[in-house]
Amino acid sequence: MSSTVDSPISSSKIQIHQLDRLAPRSAFLLFYAGHPPHQTMISSLSARHIARIARQQPLRLFSSQDSLVVTNVHEESGVAVLAMNRPPANSLSLELNEAISTSLKQIESNPKIQSVILASSNPTIFSAGLDITELISPSDERLPKFWNSLQQVYIDLYGSRLATVAAIQGHAPAAGCMLALACDYRIMHGGHGEEHLPTIGFNETQLGIAAPPWMGQLMVRTIGFRPAERALALGTLFPPSEALNAGVVDDVITEQSSSESNEVLKALLPEALQSQTSNPVMIKAYEEAACYAKIPPQARVASKLVTRSESLKEMQMTREDDTQHFCGFITHEVVQKNLMKYVEKMKQRGKAKKS
Numbered sequence: 129m130s131s132t133v134d135s136p137i138s139s140s141k142i143q144i145h146q147l148d149r150l151a152p153r154s155a156f157l158l159f160y161a162g163h164p165p166h167q168t169m170i171s172s173l174s175a176r177h178i179a180r181i182a183r184q185q186p187l188r189l190f191s192s193q194d195s196l197v198v199t200n201v202h203e204e205s206g207v208a209v210l211a212m213n214r215p216p217a218n219s220l221s222l223e224l225n226e227a228i229s230t231s232l233k234q235i236e237s238n239p240k241i242q243s244v245i246l247a248s249s250n251p252t253i254f255s256a257g258l259d260i261t262e263l264i265s266p267s268d269e270r271l272p273k274f275w276n277s278l279q280q281v282y283i284d285l286y287g288s289r290l291a292t293v294a295a296i297q298g299h300a301p302a303a304g305c306m307l308a309l310a311c312d313y314r315i316m317h318g319g320h321g322e323e324h325l326p327t328i329g330f331n332e333t334q335l336g337i338a339a340p341p342w343m344g345q346l347m348v349r350t351i352g353f354r355p356a357e358r359a360l361a362l363g364t365l366f367p368p369s370e371a372l373n374a375g376v377v378d379d380v381i382t383e384q385s386s387s388e389s390n391e392v393l394k395a396l397l398p399e400a401l402q403s404q405t406s407n408p409v410m411i412k413a414y415e416e417a418a419c420y421a422k423i424p425p426q427a428r429v430a431s432k433l434v435t436r437s438e439s440l441k442e443m444q445m446t447r448e449d450d451t452q453h454f455c456g457f458i459t460h461e462v463v464q465k466n467l468m469k470y471v472e473k474m475k476q477r478g479k480a481k482k483s
């Protein structure tokens with residue numbers, strides 16, 4: 129049976145814990161359908177805390193076709209799909225970031241779900257990274273909120289109790305790459321011929337900006353120090369085979385690998401993604417997600433904390449400074465000029481493509 133996530137988190141259905149040891153100064157939460165052995169390392173929140181959190185982050189529904197994010201769950205396999213749905217390029221606005229975090233929490237609140245596929249309703253773009261228009265002549269009020277929402281997406285994805293699988297159908301530059309690297313497993317489409325290869329990587333330096341430390345470190349942890357150092361400096365965007373060789377992604381799938389339609393995907397995919405039921409990236413992503421879902425969750429979550437808790441703790445401790453640094457850097461006159469030039473180039477390229 130498949131159902132759409134359509135109810136707010138209910139404190140009777142789930143147990144919410146704060147990982148005090150992981151995030152002493154923060155509101156970092158791991159939603160965990162608890163098993164007694166795991167509870168020894170985490171402390172419960174009171175009903176009052178839960179109510180407060182629910183008030184701070186009202187849960188909205190994202191199941192309709194015009195939503196920024198579309199989700200669906202398949203309880204039989206324990207797998208859910210969360211697809212970004214912000215045409216034309218899934219560029220990350222404040223609202224899209226908030227929608228991703230909220231939907232992920234909704235999915236986590238279903239104890240039958242153990243894995244989530246992070247996908248895109250756009251078959252050629254996973255996410256174009258930050259919405260550059262958020263960065264140009266930003267308002268003093270919105271810019272820190274915007275950055276906070278991105279930090280939150282990172283924390284929510286990287287620290288999720290769910291196994292997270294990125295189905296990278298197409299381009300994933302900059303913050304789009306961050307979304308993928310924050311997952312547990314990455315599958316990228318091999319592209320449709322040499323001329324239309326999708327790419328993934330941190331290209332920030334090409335825009336005259338630098339990836340923030342937590343994002344850069346994510347690349348370091350994924351591909352190793354020296355390759356990451358070089359890729360970050362050059363702003364390298366890796367085509368699929370290079371991304372695989374470097375370890376940026378775990379798997380590359382081409383049309384030839386599989387073209388058979390998958391019955392489970394018909395039930396699992398939200399309406400906006402029904403055309404992707406025979407997409408080989410989606411099929412592989414489902415297989416991988418189902419495989420993770422079979423691992424005893426308390427062991428899987430504990431193993432994730434072994435590798436991720438330190439960086440999440442670091443993020444929580446440096447979060448405010450990071451926001452201040454980001455806002456100061458982005459509003460700098462030289463950076464603004466660089467960003468405007470970049471957007472102008474992007475528009476020219478778009479016009480040339482259309483004519």
Ligand SMILES: CCCCCC/C=C\CC(=O)SCCNC(=O)CCNC(=O)[C@H](O)C(C)(C)COP(=O)(O)OP(=O)(O)OC[C@H]1O[C@@H](n2cnc3c(N)ncnc32)[C@H](O)[C@@H]1OP(=O)(O)O
Nearest residue numbers: 216217219256257258259260299301302303337454457478
């Ligand atoms: C302390 C400082 C910290 C700094 C923090 C840095 C962290 C993250 C930085 C970022 O994420 S910045 C964003 C980086 N992203 C990019 O550079 C990608 C730019 N886009 C592209 O290269 C291409 O669009 C694409 C993703 C490769 C797709 O190419 P395609 O040819 O398929 O599509 P286009 O015609 O180029 O684009 C379609 C449509 O989308 C608009 N668009 C694309 N990307 C963005 C974006 N990032 N923000 C806003 N809008 C975007 C593009 O202008 C087109 O619009 P129309 O012309 O159709 O109106």
